[in-house]
Amino acid sequence: MKIQYLCPQCHPEPRKSSIVTLRDLFEVEQKQISDNGIHPAKCDKGHEFVIIFEAAKFETLFDIGMNALRDGYPREAVSSFTASFERFLEFYIRYVWHLKKIEPSIIEKTWKLMENQSERQLGAFISLYTVEQKESPPCLSNEKSKFRNKVIHKGYIPSINEAINFGKTVYEIILEIVIKLENWPNNSLLDFYFSQTPKYPEEYKFVINHSPQAICLARKFENSYKVEFNKVLKYFDINYSS
Numbered sequence: 001m002k003i004q005y006l007c008p009q010c011h012p013e014p015r016k017s018s019i020v021t022l023r024d025l026f027e028v029e030q031k032q033i034s035d036n037g038i039h040p041a042k043c044d045k046g047h048e049f050v051i052i053f054e055a056a057k058f059e060t061l062f063d064i065g066m067n068a069l070r071d072g073y074p075r076e077a078v079s080s081f082t083a084s085f086e087r088f089l090e091f092y093i094r095y096v097w098h099l100k101k102i103e104p105s106i107i108e109k110t111w112k113l114m115e116n117q118s119e120r121q122l123g124a125f126i127s128l129y130t131v132e133q134k135e136s137p138p139c140l141s142n143e144k145s146k147f148r149n150k151v152i153h154k155g156y157i158p159s160i161n162e163a164i165n166f167g168k169t170v171y172e173i174i175l176e177i178v179i180k181l182e183n184w185p186n187n188s189l190l191d192f193y194f195s196q197t198p199k200y201p202e203e204y205k206f207v208i209n210h211s212p213q214a215i216c217l218a219r220k221f222e223n224s225y226k227v228e229f230n231k232v233l234k235y236f237d238i239n240y241s242s
């Protein structure tokens with residue numbers, strides 16, 4: 001996935017406009033998104049600045065999946081949606097530990113015990129969710145898990161529509177859980193969320209801030225996180241025929 005930008009010193013005003021307008025007005029620059037979400041850049045005139053993709057890992061991975069769908073790579077989309085879901089489970093687990101005021105050093109030590117085994121993470125999530133919410137968590141159905149394994153481990157090449165359906169399921173599960181988290185008493189969801197997004201490097205005077213398009217906990221529509229997946233498909237210019 002590439003992020004688009006203009007030098008904030010060469011184009012100080014348009015920086016405030018939407019990227020769609022920018023694309024129409026100027027030749028925008030592009031950068032491959034990095035793992036840490038921080039992208040130092042320099043324009044032709046030597047102006048230095050940094051582009052921050054301000055997102056939790058699961059949000060970035062979901063956007064990457066949507067871009068893969070738009071570009072016609074359904075296998076890669078399913079792989080990114082799967083990774084997004086797994087990182088969201090980590091987000092959930094860490095948030096519960098944060099609410100329980102577990103020491104950061106204990107959190108890291110405990111996470112190491114499950115870091116390399118996604119089944120352990122899933123088990124931890126299912127267990128914590130059941131204790132906290134007093135109900136079973138929404139999860140991928142057996143059918144969807146089989147589909148994911150067929151794509152990831154058996155080389156199955158899904159159709160775009162199959163990948164869209166898988167993405168829709170992951171999207172809806174994540175949002176359902178986010179809404180539960182938001183409605184918890186004494187929640188500090190946004191504080192925790194911003195602790196999981198990239199930190200602004202202080203050495204840069206000029207910063208361009210990008211937000212994820214599909215899932216973004218820092219943004220609500222009409223006071224709700226709930227946006228229909230069909231609308232999200234439209235943001236990414238993806239046509240869907242069920």
Ligand SMILES: [Zn+2]
Pocket residue numbers: 007008009010011043044045046047
């Ligand atoms: Zn410049």
